[in-house]
Amino acid sequence: MISVRNLDYFYGQKKALNHVNFDIDAGEFCALLGPNGAGKSTLFGMLSGLIASKSSTISLAGHDLVRDRKSALASLGIVFQQSTLDLDLSVLQNLKYFAALHGLTGRLAHRQIDKALDTLGLRERILEKVRTLNGGHRRRTEIARALIHQPAILLLDEATVGLDAETRSNITDYVHELSAKGMTVLWATHLTDEIRPSDRLLVLHRSSLLYDGQTSEFSSNPEVKFLEMTKNTE
Amino acid sequence: MTYIVVLMAITKREAFRFLQQKGRFVSALVRPLVWLFVFAAGFRAALGLSIMPPYQTYIQYETYIVPGLCGMILLFNGMQSSFSLIYDREMGSMKLLFTSPLPRWWLLLCKLIGSVFVSLLQVYVFLFITFLYGIRIPEIGYLTAFPAFIVAGFLMGSLGLFLSSFIRQLENFAGVMNFIIFPMFFLSSALYPLWKMSESSKLLHDICVLNPFTHAVELIRFALYGQWNSSAFLITMCAAIVFFGLAEWGYNPTKVSKKGNI
Numbered sequence: 001m002i003s004v005r006n007l008d009y010f011y012g013q014k015k016a017l018n019h020v021n022f023d024i025d026a027g028e029f030c031a032l033l034g035p036n037g038a039g040k041s042t043l044f045g046m047l048s049g050l051i052a053s054k055s056s057t058i059s060l061a062g063h064d065l066v067r068d069r070k071s072a073l074a075s076l077g078i079v080f081q082q083s084t085l086d087l088d089l090s091v092l093q094n095l096k097y098f099a100a101l102h103g104l105t106g107r108l109a110h111r112q113i114d115k116a117l118d119t120l121g122l123r124e125r126i127l128e129k130v131r132t133l134n135g136g137h138r139r140r141t142e143i144a145r146a147l148i149h150q151p152a153i154l155l156l157d158e159a160t161v162g163l164d165a166e167t168r169s170n171i172t173d174y175v176h177e178l179s180a181k182g183m184t185v186l187w188a189t190h191l192t193d194e195i196r197p198s199d200r201l202l203v204l205h206r207s208s209l210l211y212d213g214q215t216s217e218f219s220s221n222p223e224v225k226f227l228e229m230t231k232n233t234e
Numbered sequence: 235m236t237y238i239v240v241l242m243a244i245t246k247r248e249a250f251r252f253l254q255q256k257g258r259f260v261s262a263l264v265r266p267l268v269w270l271f272v273f274a275a276g277f278r279a280a281l282g283l284s285i286m287p288p289y290q291t292y293i294q295y296e297t298y299i300v301p302g303l304c305g306m307i308l309l310f311n312g313m314q315s316s317f318s319l320i321y322d323r324e325m326g327s328m329k330l331l332f333t334s335p336l337p338r339w340w341l342l343l344c345k346l347i348g349s350v351f352v353s354l355l356q357v358y359v360f361l362f363i364t365f366l367y368g369i370r371i372p373e374i375g376y377l378t379a380f381p382a383f384i385v386a387g388f389l390m391g392s393l394g395l396f397l398s399s400f401i402r403q404l405e406n407f408a409g410v411m412n413f414i415i416f417p418m419f420f421l422s423s424a425l426y427p428l429w430k431m432s433e434s435s436k437l438l439h440d441i442c443v444l445n446p447f448t449h450a451v452e453l454i455r456f457a458l459y460g461q462w463n464s465s466a467f468l469i470t471m472c473a474a475i476v477f478f479g480l481a482e483w484g485y486n487p488t489k490v491s492k493k494g495n496i
Binding site: 048049050051052053054069070071072073074076078080082083084086087088089096097098100101102103104105 | 235236239240242243247250251254325326327329330331332333334335336337487488
């Protein structure tokens with residue numbers, strides 16, 4: 001579902017990603033762990049087509065991100081680390097705007113928006129301006145927005161940053177449910193308590209992929225100290 | 235169909251944002267009106283205008299300056315739109331826009347069209363006020379100038395789009411406005427005819443001729459009198475296409491990667 005080959009990326013002279021390769025299957029929940037500056041957001045930028053390097057190859061849902069950009073991006077739902085909601089628009093207006101960016105209008109858009117609002121518990125907030133929402137509701141709005149066009153792949157870049165423990169837990173549970181229903185999820189975090197033993201785990205460290213395997217097996221890996229290190233960054 | 239849906243959504247958002255920013259609307263109007271009511275009134279006595287195309291008789295300086303002030307609105311609004319783009323980038327909205335499954339050039343064009351649409355609203359409100367002030371333009375001119383406003387707006391918007399592609403922070407943009415807007419405006423035929431400029435300095439005259447804003451103003455000037463200035467149109471259109479091409483290049487994902495953010 002997600003195939004990444006030879007991901008190299010530079011900020012000027014500084015290497016941000018160093019020859020990263022991995023595949024994520026359909027319906028898999030994959031956590032991407034790494035300390036700040038490891039390259040997680042850069043990886044997300046490349047997966048979402050915002051930035052690119054000529055040497056890399058990315059395929060999303062079977063579509064090459066360069067040659068078949070339209071289909072590749074249509075299969076993608078993204079929640080960025082930084083909020084991308086329009087603060088002056090209401091929840092509903094934000095969702096409508098995003099639906100339109102994916103070509104959804106009329107009854108189809110309304111049906112999808114209704115579904116997302118109900119699922120994320122935002123029904124009573126639809127007319128409120130995003131500016132007036134708390135962090136948890138803003139995040140829920142962003143997740144709802146990412147799901148409107150029924151993507152096959154969901155990317156979440158530290159989607160729970162700044163939220164209280166209960167809200168974080170609710171969002172994590174919900175995204176795991178989506179994965180169980182067949183959605184491919186790549187969840188970037190530096191909070192180890194958001195990862196379950198059954199999750200696939202990718203660990204990025206100093207721009208390179210340090211570990212790729214089951215979370216439950218990670219503790220037996222020689223690099224286990226790294227996990228402790230990321231805990232200490234909290 | 236998707237292309238049109240996206241265009242409508244972006245244009246609607248731009249218009250909505252503009253209507254929410256009442257201060258922006260007022261200041262966009264006050265600026266040219268101050269020039270018209272204060273500057274032009276004082277300058278009228280100092281500057282003698284001979285009969286020159288497209289005018290068929292002697293005109294007051296206030297009449298001469300109107301096309302330039304329309305250009306000023308388009309110029310400031312084009313820069314204001316790029317200011318919004320930089321704000322969008324800092325707020326993350328550009329990320330959202332660029333993950334839409336449509337070509338980046340189309341998304342940028344939609345932004346541009348939205349910006350031109352907002353400019354047109356301001357220009358026609360300004361023209362209405364000049365009418366109330368007593369400046370008479372042939373009725374047909376309000377209609378024939380419409381495509382000229384679009385082309386000129388396209389030029390200013392493209393320039394703003396291009397600037398926003400390589401300006402990383404809002405703070406830098408304030409400096410660029412001083413180095414772009416004022417030279418473009420003053421080194422043009424907006425305030426004085428080029429023949430008048432050549433009387434004082436041949437060099438300045440030549441710089442004015444090279445300035446695409448001059449040609450945008452002349453395009454508007456002729457169009458307001460129901461005349462088509464082909465050379466002005468060609469130069470304005472070509473400059474707009476070049477700036478848009480540069481903006482598209484500036485927002486290219488492989489180029490953006492070198493700078494570190496979108």
